[in-house]
Amino acid sequence: MLNLIKKEIALCMHPTAFIFLFFAVLVFVPNYPYEVIFFFSCLSVFFCCMMGRENGDIAFSCALPVKKEHIPIAKMLVVFGLQGIILLLVGIFGAVKGAVLPAEQCVNQAGISANLALVGNGAVLLGVFNLIFFPRYFKSPDKIGVPFVMGAIAVFLLISVFIVLRWATPLYSVALNGLNSQNGGAKAVALTIGIIVYIVLSAISCKLSMKRFQSIDV
Numbered sequence: 612m613l614n615l616i617k618k619e620i621a622l623c624m625h626p627t628a629f630i631f632l633f634f635a636v637l638v639f640v641p642n643y644p645y646e647v648i649f650f651f652s653c654l655s656v657f658f659c660c661m662m663g664r665e666n667g668d669i670a671f672s673c674a675l676p677v678k679k680e681h682i683p684i685a686k687m688l689v690v691f692g693l694q695g696i697i698l699l700l701v702g703i704f705g706a707v708k709g710a711v712l713p714a715e716q717c718v719n720q721a722g723i724s725a726n727l728a729l730v731g732n733g734a735v736l737l738g739v740f741n742l743i744f745f746p747r748y749f750k751s752p753d754k755i756g757v758p759f760v761m762g763a764i765a766v767f768l769l770i771s772v773f774i775v776l777r778w779a780t781p782l783y784s785v786a787l788n789g790l791n792s793q794n795g796g797a798k799a800v801a802l803t804i805g806i807i808v809y810i811v812l813s814a815i816s817c818k819l820s821m822k823r824f825q826s827i828d829v
């Protein structure tokens with residue numbers, strides 16, 4: 612498994628997988644829907660899978676002396692690692708923004724502020740994308756477009772829901788909005804729930820992907 616993960620990092624990582632990590636600094640852009648940052652992480656997955664398809668990565672991996680079910684797990688573990696990094700960076704940059712800028716400049720008119728609750732929202736978005744994209748991708752690795760489009764549509768619909776909640780409900784507009792120092796307990800709960808949702812959805816995605824990849828003839 613470790614060698615497969617090394618192979619994924621060395622041979623299958625598109626440059627955007629690392630470039631898009633730095634998009635976490637978009638939390639410093641005023642009045643920007645910060646949940647969109649996490650979509651770029653999803654987009655990098657599409658580029659990585661597309662590059663793997665063009666280079667015949669799936670057939671190459673199946674020719675290696677490894678268990679077939681380990682192939683999707685290795686790819687997904689690398690993606691989970693990248694997603695964990697973008698979540699961490701958004702949390703760090705959001706905390707830095709809250710520490711160095713005046714409180715009034717941290718108000719976001721296009722959605723929730725850059726805080727722990729935003730990281731929780733991002734975890735939910737990434738978990739939903741994993742659940743939609745990977746089982747469909749590993750059912751037919753040569754067809755990447757449809758799984759990605761379906762995952763992207765779901766992500767943007769959820770982003771729209773989060774933006775509406777920001778203005779329509781006191782929970783999001785008051786308790787989960789603003790700096791981490793304000794209603795910190797509520798924001799920590801939102802972050803915890805988001806991470807739990809991410810773990811559950813990603814675990815289901817792994818199981819479905821393994822099952823579907825086993826059934827195809829490469």
